Amino acid sequence: MDRCFAWRAAIRAAAAVLLVILGLAGCSRPPPEARLRERIAEMQQALEAREVSGFMAGVADDFAGGSGLDRTGLRNLVRVQVLRHAAIGVTLGPLDVSLHGERATVKFSVMATGGSGGLLPDSARPWTVESHWRDGDDGWQVFHAEWEPAL
Numbered sequence: 001m002d003r004c005f006a007w008r009a010a011i012r013a014a015a016a017v018l019l020v021i022l023g024l025a026g027c028s029r030p031p032p033e034a035r036l037r038e039r040i041a042e043m044q045q046a047l048e049a050r051e052v053s054g055f056m057a058g059v060a061d062d063f064a065g066g067s068g069l070d071r072t073g074l075r076n077l078v079r080v081q082v083l084r085h086a087a088i089g090v091t092l093g094p095l096d097v098s099l100h101g102e103r104a105t106v107k108f109s110v111m112a113t114g115g116s117g118g119l120l121p122d123s124a125r126p127w128t129v130e131s132h133w134r135d136g137d138d139g140w141q142v143f144h145a146e147w148e149p150a151l
Contacts, residue, residue: 032099032102032104032135032140033097033099033104035135035139035140036097036099036104036106036133036135036140037095037097039058039133039139039140039141040058040092040095040106042054042057042058043055043057043058044090044092047078047088047090048088048089048090050082050088052075052078052079052082055078056071056074056075056078057138058139058140058141058142059071059074059075059141059142060134060141060142060143062143063142063143063144063145064143064144065144065145065146065147066145066146066147066148081114084114085114085115085116085122085123086115086116086117087113087114087115087116087117087118087121088112088113088114089111089112089113089114089121089124090110090111090112090113091110091111091113092108092109092110093108093109093110094108095107095108096108102134102135102136103132103133103134103135104132104133104134104135104140105130105131105132105133106129106130106131106132106133107128107129107130107131108128108129108131109126109127109128109129109150110126110127110129111124111125111126111127112124112125112126112127113125125149125151126149126150126151127147127148127149127150128147128148128150129145129146129147130145130146130147131144131145131146132144132145
């Protein structure tokens with residue numbers, strides 16, 4: 001009888017340890033590159049949903065872009081596009097991600113479209129983008145970006 005009780009106790013203890021390990025693994029943070037890709041996808045979805053604040057959640061307070069554009073200027077640029085177009089499309093090409101500790105460089109192409117919500121967009125333009133990101137308390141945020149027309 002004592003052997004059977006000891007065996008059951010050992011199995012229960014092993015099961016408890018396994019559950020704790022699985023629980024900790026479930027709570028672990030995804031790898032940095034996966035979180036960065038997720039942030040970019042969230043920003044893309046926010047643009048397509050015309051949610052300026054959702055897009056700006058991924059932009060650092062000290063953002064600097066091409067031609068001296070700061071965070072406020074970027075917000076205004078996005079607002080103008082949202083006001084100008086009833087429908088916005090953002091199609092990203094493959095992301096070329098280079099991690100450098102808590103910083104990253106992401107290069108990609110994007111096709112941006114805008115229109116009145118009909119079957120075909122009223123305007124479309126391909127761009128090439130090089131962006132620089134840092135990971136912090138608010139997750140990955142872009143702090144510098146350069147973009148230019150691809151054609």
